[in-house]
Amino acid sequence: NFDQNDPQWLHKDNFLCAFTAPELLATLRTEYKVEANDGRRQLTVWSRQDNDRQTPLLLADLACQAGRDETSQFFSDLSGKRVVCVCASDVAKSSASENKYDGNSESSKSQLSGKHTHQFGNTSSGVKNNNGDTRTIHIVNSNTVKQFSNAIKHDIEQEYEEGINNFDSIQLNPTRFRPNVVVDGLEPWSEFDLIGKTIEVVPNQDNDAIGDGTKSSPLRFRITSRTVRCAGIGVDPL
Numbered sequence: 136n137f138d139q140n141d142p143q144w145l146h147k148d149n150f151l152c153a154f155t156a157p158e159l160l161a162t163l164r165t166e167y168k169v170e171a172n173d174g175r176r177q178l179t180v181w182s183r184q185d186n187d188r189q190t191p192l193l194l195a196d197l198a199c200q201a202g203r204d205e206t207s208q209f210f211s212d213l214s215g216k217r218v219v220c221v222c223a224s225d226v227a228k229s230s231a232s233e234n235k236y237d238g239n240s241e242s243s244k245s246q247l248s249g250k251h252t253h254q255f256g257n258t259s260s261g262v263k264n265n266n267g268d269t270r271t272i273h274i275v276n277s278n279t280v281k282q283f284s285n286a287i288k289h290d291i292e293q294e295y296e297e298g299i300n301n302f303d304s305i306q307l308n309p310t311r312f313r314p315n316v317v318v319d320g321l322e323p324w325s326e327f328d329l330i331g332k333t334i335e336v337v338p339n340q341d342n343d344a345i346g347d348g349t350k351s352s353p354l355r356f357r358i359t360s361r362t363v364r365c366a367g368i369g370v371d372p373l
Contacts, residue, residue, distance in 0.1 A: 137149075137219075137221050139221055139222060142253040144259050144269050145255070146259075150255070151210055151214055151216070151218050153313070154365070154366055156214060157369070159213065159214060161183070162182065162183050162184075163180055163181065163182065163183060163192075164180070164181045164182070164183050164185070164188065165178065165179065165180050165181075166178075166179045167179075174198055175196045175198055176196060176197040176198040176202075177194070177195075177196055177197075178193065178194075178195050178196075178197050178202075178206060179191050179193065179194050180192045180193040180194075180209070192209070193205070193206065193209045195209075197220065197222070203220040203221070203222065204220070206220040207219050207220045253269050253270070254269050254270050254271070255269075264359040264360050271359070272315035272316055272356065273312075273313060273314050273315045273316070273362055274314060274315070274316045274317075274318060274326060274356075274358075275309045275312050275314035275316070275317050275318070275326075276317075276318055276319075276321050276323065276324070276325070276326040277309045277317050277318065277319045278319065278320075278321055278322065278323045279321075279323045279324050279326065280307050280308075280309045280311075280312065281306075281323070282323040282324075283307065283323075284306045284307040287307075288306070311368055312365075312368055313365065313368065327361060329358040330358050330359070330360060330361065331358065332357075332358055333355055333356065333357045333358070334355070334356050334358065335353045335354070335355050335356075336353060336354040336355075336356070337353050338353065
């Protein structure tokens with residue numbers, strides 16, 4: 136259903152994710168890193184029972200085809216369904232980078248072409264509110280989650296006699312709502328006042344340089360809309 140030469144937004148029904156396979160994916164821990172110095176896009180998968188993360192189940196570089204094929208096979212075997220790891224065609228790479236990354240070869244490096252306008256976002260809000268540009272992130276205010284948790288706890292305490300249940304377990308973690316960015320220091324619910332505005336992320340002075348020593352530029356995000364309700368939050372990521 137996906138054409139890498141003409142990437143379009145797809146509904147999450149088409150993906151192996153917390154929405155389509157919550158019990159399966161709840162058994163895994165993952166980490167994704169983009170290496171600025173060589174362009175690697177490293178995906179590591181562990182069993183959730185591997186608390187010390189000593190034995191990866193998968194270690195693959197998604198910037199090269201070999202890594203994507205390895206990832207496809209891993210999740211296909213795990214889920215019992217055909218899973219394909221795809222990317223938009225604007226990942227510029229040398230012909231040698233189709234081979235598995237060996238950690239040393241210069242020819243294994245991959246990098247974005249600079250024309251990247253597509254991502255596999257959770258909603259089509261980017262298409263609707265950002266002129267077809269699907270590059271969107273999900274921002275969650277930790278203080279909103281905290282207030283919401285307290286409200287739930289209060290309601291339950293009204294329904295049951297005091298001391299019967301462990302109400303501390305009601306406290307929600309912001310990661311439950313699948314954010315890309317968690318912000319702190321804002322009043323609860325005040326993030327909705329940012330809709331239609333542009334925010335700027337200023338680099339920390341101690342980390343104000345890219346790998347080659349040049350000064351990094353601040354990131355700017357345009358807040359387009361509220362997020363939509365997602366069934367995936369019914370799965371506890373922790």
